[in-house]
Amino acid sequence: MAERLTAREAVALVTDDFAPVAVPAGRPDPLGWPGYDASRARAAERTGEDESVLYGTATVGGRPCVLAVFEFGFLGGSLGRSAGDRLVDAFAEAGARRLPLVSLVATGGSRMQEGMIALTQLQRVAAAAVRLRAAGVPHVTVLRDPSTGGGWATVGAGADVVLALPGAQVAFAGSRVRPARADPAAYTAEDQFRHGHVDAIVPPDGLRGTLALWLRLLTPGDPSDRPAPPPRALGGRSLPGSGWDAVRQARDERRPRAGAYLDAYFDVRATVGGDRAGGADAGVECGFGVHDGRVVAYAAQLGGATRPAGFRTVARLVRLADRLGTPVLTLIDTPGAANDAEAERAGAGPAIAEAFTAIAEARTPVTSLLVGEGGSGGALALAAPGNTWVTPDAYFSVIAPELAAQILKRPPSEVPSTADGLRLRPQDLVDLGVVRGIVGHGEAPSVR
Structure with missing residues (x-):
């Protein structure tokens, strides 16, 4: 099991600096769920955050980006309307600034207390991702523990490059809804890597350097129609006679x-x-x-x-x-x-x-x-x-x-x-x- 980093710990792990965007805390309660406001207040007091998602601009290894980060300690990093707003805004900010988007995911899925309003945030995030792709702006995600449910199926799995911390839970099915006899290995970052859903497993001490390299590689700077030259031949062979x-x-x-x-x-x-x-x-x-x-x-x-x-x-x-x-x-x-x-x-x-x-x-x-x-x-x-x-x-x-x-x-x-x-x-x-x-x-x- 991977260490569960708070949002701020994850930010400190990968960034040189981070300037979060101040967003008024939403107080949605579309279902009138008993005790929901109190649960949010306790989560805010415990984590120091007013929502499960925060975003802003950052630099990683000297390279600028827009950063979106989940706080799992805030109601399991779940997605509700307010969190969805922030994710959509992060995608839009990356597109407008033409800066790569980096997402640090740690979520249990959609927020039960907001019912279908929470679930429809997945559609909004998917649409925001489509707009970012159309703008030619890359998205790199880092899967922390856990990355499950709709957050994995949209923000995480929808990224251009998917990195994961060792031992992280990565799955659509959260830990409380899996079949009783399910193979636990199937719900890990390592198994997702073996089956082609994750690009690399990166230890915490190598994450900043890896992210910085990907930001360099995915933002070529001056795209042109000039083809890459073919490599020179190695080996010194002569042409075959037959x-x-x-x-x-x-x-x-x-x-x-x-x-x-x-x-x-x-x-x-x-x-x-x-x-x-x-x-x-x-x-x-x-x-x-x-x-x-x-x-x-x-x-x-x-x-x-x-x-x-x-x-x-x-x-x-x-x-x-x-x-x-x-x-x-x-x-x-x-x-x-x-x-x-x-x-x-x-x-x-x-x-x-x-x-x-x-x-x-x-x-x-x-x-x-x-x-x-x-x-x-x-x-x-x-x-x-x-x-x-x-x-x-x-x-x-x-x-x-x-x-x-x-x-x-x-x-x-x-x-x-x-x-x-x-x-x-x-x-x-x-x-x-x-x-x-x-x-x-x-x-x-x-x-x-």
Whole structure:
């Protein structure tokens, strides 16, 4: 169980300074609930706050933002009309100032004493979040203990980047309404992370630095239509002589992988994890980083078969970058999409379609580099039409040569000649117009 921080303790943990907005304390009692006014008065005396939410402007690691913070000690951090007003105002203030919104969530859900008036605050918050997204302003949330109910399902889960403190309860179902035999692990930040709903678990002593980095990465400053340059080739390989040579070079375990390209390309980076639909794919890394002083979003296949959650995470990353006006770099390296029964049940086809669609509809420039295997549609789904490059030790093919030979009823001895016929070498891809050019070791990209 995580330590339960008060609102002011949470603010002190992450901010350099905080200037709360003075808001007259509301005294709503739409249901005439017996003792409600007295409960509010006791909560105010106990916490020093006049409502479960406070907001204002702040700096985190020297970076300005609008901060909204929940006080769990005030009626369980619950949402009523007055708290809803403050959240809506915080979203509006962030949009008007074009400052990122940071929310520090700790809530048990909607306030029972205000009935449906309390529940409808979720609609108001959702509408405020839509307006903030339309303005191209990011929202980063930190989930404290507990983050449950409607506060998790709107403010928390609706953020662009979701961070959580270790051990925090994170769930739609609060502790008093869960099934008696429910697995307690399912209601933790760690389990939400494993299933793709939380981007990172961050210990308290690292939270300020992590937030400051995300504020840097999500506010690129000067969005432009200039694409990110493709990385330079690593490894010093020469162009392959045959199609089968190209396949063997791409499959060589000593070949530089996407992780090495990311390390060389970015000065600093942070990852987003999970597809927000119950899945996370360890074979795909997505995030934002700084290259040559400029923020670039990235999605990288790490060499294995890409699972549906990976494609959905790529789509999520591209759409967020597009909304913020941040250029995107994709690194392609996969033998293909996962095709086992579990992948099919998880929606392999729809997930691949989602990745294709996200790149096709992106207004921000997308640059792609094929760094290894380019297996069929699972690889092409990450490729930018008209701005895809290739390294000397990579190949792109409609299907693996072995499978192509099987389909064509050729013996295994004809796999190498089948690879030649597929014209999958880097130089073939340039000649066919599939890629824009070959990046050379230690050289700037040039069009052949």
